[in-house]
Amino acid sequence: MPVIAEPGLRPVRMGDTRVSVSRRDDGTIYLRSGETPDDYPRAITDKLDYWAEHTPDQVFLADRDSSGAWQTRTYRQTRQEVRQLAQYLLNHDLSVDRPVLILSGNSLAHGLLALAAMYVGIPYAPVSPAYSLISKDFAKLRHVCELLEPGLVFVEDGAKYAKALSAVVPAHTPVLVVENGVAEFAVDTFSNALATDVTDAVDQANARVGEDTIAKFLFTSGSTGMPKAVINTQRMICFNQMMLRHTLAFLQDEPPVMLDWLPWNHTAGGNHNFGIALYNGGSFYIDQGKPTPDGIFETVRNLCEISPTMYFNVPKGFEMLVQHLQENPVLRDSFFRRLKLMQYAGAGLSQYVWDNLERIALDTIGEKIVMVTGYGSTETAPFAFTTTWAVDQAASVGLPAVGLDVKLVPNGEKLEVRLRGPSITPGYWKQPDKTRESFDDEGYYLIGDALKFVDPDNIERGFLFDGRVCEDFKLSTGTWVHVAAIRANIADTFAPYVRDAVLTGLNENHIGALLFADFVACRKLCPDLPDGASERDIATHPLVLAHFQQKLNELASKATGSAQLVARAILLDRSPDLDAHEVTDKGSINQRAVLTSRADKVADLYREPVPEHVMIAQKGN
CATH class of the missing domain: 2.30.38.10 (Luciferase; Domain 3)
Structure with a gap:
């Protein structure tokens, strides 16, 4: 090869x-x-059995406990606990019509319960915690519950999820928690479930699992309406992992070591990344960090201790990591020590982030690390191109x-x-x-x-x-506007101050843009603002507006015609709204929803005389 x-x-x-x-x-x-x-197995949990027999003492899963220490599970320990949990699920008479619903984020308990469900052919559905903890109306969570009719709901902390559970889950539904009960529900604890005695029923149920057995339901991001439950069969998941092992041939040489935060309710984290570790006998360290100004510090702490052999992140995560790599020699040495490959997904990676990663790697180990991007979707399990x-x-x-x-x-x-x-x-x-x-x-x-x-x-x-194919549009001149290319140019030109952009101009004379700011980055442009300044305070600050005007002019200078020229733009003064479907829980902007919910701003981009808050691009300035 x-x-x-x-x-x-x-x-x-x-x-x-x-x-x-x-x-x-x-x-x-x-x-x-x-x-x-x-060849590939009939079920992904066959790999758990395989590694439990062949490398029983290899660490498979690890997460930090409340004290900050790593708690680990070897393949042998994982298999034992998965079988105990599988028996617990069988005792609750769960099925494809009464699946397991997991509302919490990534954790040891989440991973073990998911594997247990698949081990005995019971589908499970990991759902974005944002539907329970950030949403105010619980509309998406209610839709999920009505569609699936779960027979068991799992949450890590009953107190955190009590309001969401009470709002949308029928009172007769059993609830499994790691800690803290919920008053009106029949609640059991995860530790009690782990104490279940295993019977022959587990092996009998496992033997009935086949390639067409539904392993899980993964919900689409809801960028075009309510989320759809994508059926994920064992064949899909196993064949996809075979594709990955075949393509990323270095996985055949040694078990991978991975540190990853990507949420398991999305296919990239839950199928692609978690699956790579399991399929190839690797170690998966759960990163409770996030690509946010505060969350990145946990990722940095973890990467200073765990040296991955492959690393996945979204572009914003790499952007934030670059800042710390430049300043932290311990992080640089640990991160690049064994690294063979980096991969990004979810959006385009800014060229300046790419260039900085290469420069830092060269300075640290004298070599650059191969960077790739995958292409696929929830419906493709997800790996398709690379x-x-x-x-x-x-x-x-x-x-x-x-x-x-x-x-x-x-x-x-x-x-x-x-x-x-x-x-x-x-x-x-x-x-x-x-x-x-x-x-x-x-x-x-x-x-x-x-x-x-x-x-x-x-x-x-x-x-x-x-x-x-559905995002592109024509101006009144009949000229096609290719949205993806312009959004990529905006991201590069305005980085790191713009989170995303929504383009306008269908049947109009020029292209307009609604700009979503990265308010944390923009805050640094106006140090005179007091602590606790609002998003509006930042977006309307003269220094911020002057910088955005400069970048809009710079963007205009690169345009070669009306189909590339963003003629007017508005810097929005509030972040996208999850309940208004403007943003998915993984951070992707729903262009259609923004155009609808902020129709007044769209109209402002085409008013004459031009409103004061609309920036006008000036070439050559």
Whole structure:
């Protein structure tokens, strides 16, 4: 298999992603990997049994306890506790029609309970804690409960979740907690569940698990309405992990060591990352840090103690980590010591973050670390595309992984990508209409994105992400505006002061932008503000507005025509609202919802005379 061993890069063994190509007269292009899929297990928990037999004393899961010490579970210990919890779940007569609902975030208890459910063929659904702890109306959580009708609900701390439970969960539903009960519910403790005696029923139920057994329901982010429950079968998860092990061939050489915060209620954290550790006999250290100004300090503390062999994060997480890597030599030495690969997902990585990571690695170990990005979705389990070579541009998504069929369909000026294979979901739970809408007549999943060739004459150079096919729009002149490219330019030009941007201009004469500030970063532009200053205070401060005007002018100077020129912009004075569906719980901006909920601001971008709070781009200034 090929090894990335370019000058200045730490060598890493990767798999082959050669593809075959065929074309139809209507412009449709079909792609398929030239590699043969490897064998894979019938259930992901077969890997738990395997490693418990072959490397029983290897640490599998670790999390910090209340004292700050790492509490660990070896593969042997994990298997024992999973079987005890599996018996507990069987005793509650749970099933696909009465699944387990997990409301809390990543933890040892969460991981053990999830594995226990899958071990005996009981689906579970990890749900974003934001639906319980941040939402005020609990609308999304209520939708989830009504759709799934759970037979058991798990929360770490009953007191924290009491209000949400009382609002949406039927009083007869059993609730499992690590600590603190909830008055009106029949509550049991996690320690009591772990004391359950295992019977032959566990092995009998495990034997009935097959490739089509539903392992879990993962909810979409709700960026286009209420979240949909994506069916994740054992085949999807196991085939996807085989694809990963085949493509990231270094996983075959030694068990990975991972430190990760990405939430398990999303496919990247719960399927991709957690699955990599389990499938390959690795160690997974749960990072309770977050890519926030306060949360990043916990991540830094953990990375000073745990040296990962591969590291995943969202672009904002890498951006925050870079700041600490520059200042903390202990962190630099620990982070880069064994690192073979970094991967980002969820949004585009700013070039300045990419460049700084490479520079710091060179200064620390004399080598750069390979950076890749994956491409996929909740419906694809999620791994679908990746690069297996070193790239130097953030939009590269590489080539399709082994076992995946890809169809590229002309759609306006773009190539819409569609996917088919064993790792693709069979559909959405109890929503047959949504399932039918999501597949074409050849069975390809309509992911809704566009890709473009890096080099149309050389398929081996892979693809670039080309935005959502539904986001692009035309100006009144009939000129197409490609939203993804402009948002990426805004992110690079305004970094680190802009969180995201929503573009406007459908049937208008010019492009407008609603800018969501990174208020923590912007706060540094106005040191004269008192502590406790509001978002509005920051967004309307003259120094902040002057800086944004300067950057808007800089952005305008790069534009080559009306389809690239952001002519007017408004710096919004409040963060996106979860309950208004403006932002998903993973931080992605819902463009459509923002345009609806802030229609007055959109109108301001096109008023004459121009309102005072609207910035006008000035080229050459």
